[in-house]
Amino acid sequence: MADVASLDRLKAALDERYRIERTLGAGGMATVYLARDVKHDRDVALKVLRPELAAVLGADRFLAEIRITAALDHPHILTLIDSGETDRFLWYVLPYVRGESLRDRLNREGQLPLEDALTIARHIAGALEYAHRQGVIHRDIKPENILLFEGEAMLTDFGIALAVGVAAGTRLTESGLSLGIIAKLLADRPTSLRTLRDTVPEVVEAAVAKALAKAPADRFMKASHFVDALGRERNAVAPALLAAPRLRSRRWFLAAAVGLIALTAVWWQLTPSGRPSATPQHMSIAVMPLTNLSGDPSNDYFGAGLAEEMTGALAKAGLQVIGRTSARALASRGLDAREVARQLRVASVLEGSVRRDGDRVRVSVTLSSGVDGSITWNEQYERRLQDIFAIQAEIARTVATQLRATLADESRVSLVRQETTDPEAHSLYLQGLYLWNRRNAPSVHRAVGLFEEAVKRDPGYARAYAGIALAKAVLPFYEDVDTDEVVEEAREAARRALAIDSTLTEAWAVQGLMNACLWKNTESERDFNRAIALDSTAATARFWYGLHLTHLGRFAEAHRQLARAGELEPVSPVIRIGPILLLINQRRYREAEAMVRQLLDDDPTFGLAAFHLGAVLADAGRFDEAVSTLSTMLELPSVRASEVQSTLAYALTRGGRTVEAQRVIGVLRASKGGRLPPSAVLAAALMALGEREVALDVLQAAVEQHDPMIVIHGRSARLDGLRTDPRGRALLAITEAQ
The missing domain is CATH 3.40.50.10610 (ABC-type transport auxiliary lipoprotein component)
Known part of the structure; x- marks a missing residue:
């Protein structure tokens, strides 16, 4: 597409839909352009097939095959946005990712940190496994087709690989990897990865060796088994590594494909030179x-x-x-x-x-x-x-x-869009945003009112709907409201925002958090990844995603998201809570206490930090200190009152002060009209008091009515007593299902 006349013809043909801005790169099959989606006012990657390849494929075959991939919806697959044939050009459109390919990073850094290599393998394995379940095979797995952006790996070019593979099926295997590549990889792989890089754990070396075993029957059945074998904990061999099931050809090629990516990332011959920032x-x-x-x-x-x-x-x-x-x-x-x-x-x-x-x-x-x-x-x-x-x-x-x-x-390049033509609606939105950032219940309620006034003045103001969603999303964490009712209101506001503007990061982030509160963990992860792909600087999206990953026990991934959020907002008190919550759930109390006390030194008025200090002390077994801390903050507007009282009751009970604990629970019951609130921590306090059946009934209500605080402390020591009971363990498992 270097021909100037051809490029001008392409620009003219697509100008009403996509305005081509510059060339991003060219490969053997297509030329890639940065283009502006006119209708949605966003950057996209426009890929145009080389003329000779387009002539071989034909428009009908290409479009029929590439459209099969349009239904793929996975956080680690770059989704097909559009495709077509215009003035003899065959083209398709993908989201524009401001990142780099795995090949680019390998060329720049030489050798990747081990954890990054394993994360890439996990992400791509998930993408391949999902696509295979939909009956779609990539056919061209290689580092060039893996994009890296803010800690996430995304597989691209499903469409072109499938279309070209169908047209030239005799040259490609069903898995999408040349048999010659696999054969050479199997023949040439080193006797031991650890001879090349001694920091590679034995479990990783064993998993890669199994994925690349010469005999198909000795390999993994599918990519997910390979990821299981890599293991989230490096000190134990995963069960999948010990099995040698009979394999079907498509699945072992999938596992081999991911093995190739992992081996490429781990086994690179140069010495690491650090990890330079993507932005100077x-x-x-x-x-x-x-x-x-x-x-x-x-x-x-x-x-x-x-x-x-x-x-x-x-x-x-x-x-x-x-x-x-x-x-x-x-x-x-x-x-x-x-x-x-x-x-x-x-x-x-x-x-x-x-x-x-x-x-x-x-x-x-x-x-x-x-x-x-x-x-x-x-x-x-x-x-x-x-x-x-x-x-x-x-x-x-x-x-x-x-x-x-x-x-x-x-x-x-459109840097700012005029999202409303009504200056007063914009002013109302800014007032609401200012109050939302105070993060306490009274201010958030006032923010909701201002956002609602803004959309009354301008029903097409997408960001004001997103403001309603943001405000509603945090309310269940700050005060005792009907979680299901407020969550649905937040989701509806987010849906209305996205119906007007599908690129609003905050609306996707709200959907992620609300799905996490509804125990829809797969949907939650998808939404968070969309939010971050749209705006990698969205600290709140990363903060919420980090909390979600913490609840799922994926601590290493949670740390990456929370650390990045902290880099983006190093002084924000709310964002600084994230690593503290991760440490609490990891049972690393000394570090958590040090961090929360530093936060309180910097901002003594931050009630959320004081509450989590009490939680740290309770989990660490320092019950009297926890009681002293929690007793002073029963009426703070920045913390859900029932959560403070329940945590206080838990600390009193575990500290042997059962009469006082019963008194606190009585006050809590009276404040709720004679009923106990659906709180997991209250259930833990009741279990510690020996009231097993009542405790489990309260826990069941907490799970069914979606107690949002389970997302915050679901892995903490406070809930250990519930996990020892089969019914309690089964109920908590519902919240963690992936």
Whole structure:
């Protein structure tokens, strides 16, 4: 497609649907372009088959085969968006992933960290297993077709591999791997991976050896068995490794394919050179809330909201934006640009002011170096209030240009969309967002009201619906509400947002959290991965996903998500809770206590941290200290009251203070009209009191009515007493099913 005339013809043919911006790469089968989806205003990867290949395949065969893959819906498969034949061009469209291929990373780093290699193998195995169940085989598994983005591996090009494979079936095996490649791999593999890399655990070496065994009957039946054998815990050989079932040809080729990927990732001949950031350090930036110059403190929300929206625009421009809420916390301390840059570890800081006057707005911004505080650029904008989105876009584009050599096809890249034409609806949304970020029940309720006013003014305002979803999603964690009712309201708001704009990260994240609360764990993981694929800088999505993975016992993956969330929001108190919860569920109490006490030193008013200090102390067996901590916070608006009381009752019971525990449970019962609330921790307290049947009935109610706190502490020591009972164990297993 290097022919200029052909490219111009292609652009003209597709211009009403996809505007081609630049070439991303070219391979033996297709040329890949960065294009703009006109209808949905988003970046996509447009792949156009080479003319000679298109002539061999024919449009009917290609389109019939590639459409089979459109139904594939898996977090580690890059979904087919569109395909077609236009002016003799055969093309298809995939999401644009701002990452790199496994081949690129191997070429850059040489040898991957072992855990990364195993994660890639697990992700691709899941994708292949899912596709095989749908009757679809990839046919071209190789590092070039595996994309890596923010810790996730995604398999791409199902469609083209299938279509070409059908047209040239005699050259490809049914599995999609050339028999010659497999034969060479089997013949040439080393006697021992550990002779090449002594840090490879024996269980991993044994799993790879089995996957690549010369005799088909000695290999794994399917890819999932291979992943099981790799083992999530490295100190034990997985049961699948000990079995040697009879295998069917398609399945052992699947396992061999994943084995090839794992072996490629683990067994690379060069010495590791570290893991450089995907974004250069000079392109990192923090956006401070714009100072309110109106003289009315009630307008502070406007500058904070504009800063948050510009943060999203800068991330879309390819910059590494840190600290959406952390920047706000630091701004309240009056720190200068250099100190903000030091604490957030960014190269530049964008700060400024805003003044609203009727239907006019004046925005002043300054871009400063984080190294010496020198001013790199500044500008002032005075426009109509309804032009605020255009101002944000102009600022984001200029900052991006200042911090990087080029911004590809600047005239066509849409950094900020005008999501509403009603300035008052936008103002209501920003007020709601400002209150939601306070993360306590009264503020969240007020936020819901403001978001609802915004959608009344503009029923097409997708982000305001997403705001309703965000607010409803966190309410069950902050106060005693009917979880099922509120969860459904949150899901409905998220669905309405996505029906208008399917690219809203926060709406997908809400769906992920709500599905986690409903024990729909597969759907939850899918939604979280979609959210992160849309915006890798979404710290809240990663935070919630990390909590979900913690509940499922997938601690290594949880750590990666929570650590990345912490990198994106290093000062946010809420985000800092995530690693503490992970440590509590891992029974690492000393580390958890140290972290939560540091958080309280930094923000003594953060009630959620005080509650989790009490939880740490209770799980660690320091019951009197836990009681002292929890007794002081029974009326805090940032913590679900029944959860505090239940945890207090648990600590009192385990500490031998059963009369006091019964008194607390009596108060709790009275506050609920004579009924015990559906709380797993309350069930644990009752079990410790010896009231087994009552405890299990309460636990059953907690599971059936979706106690959201199970997502938070489902693996903690507080629930151990319930897990020792067969009925309790079975009930908790419902919440963890994958």
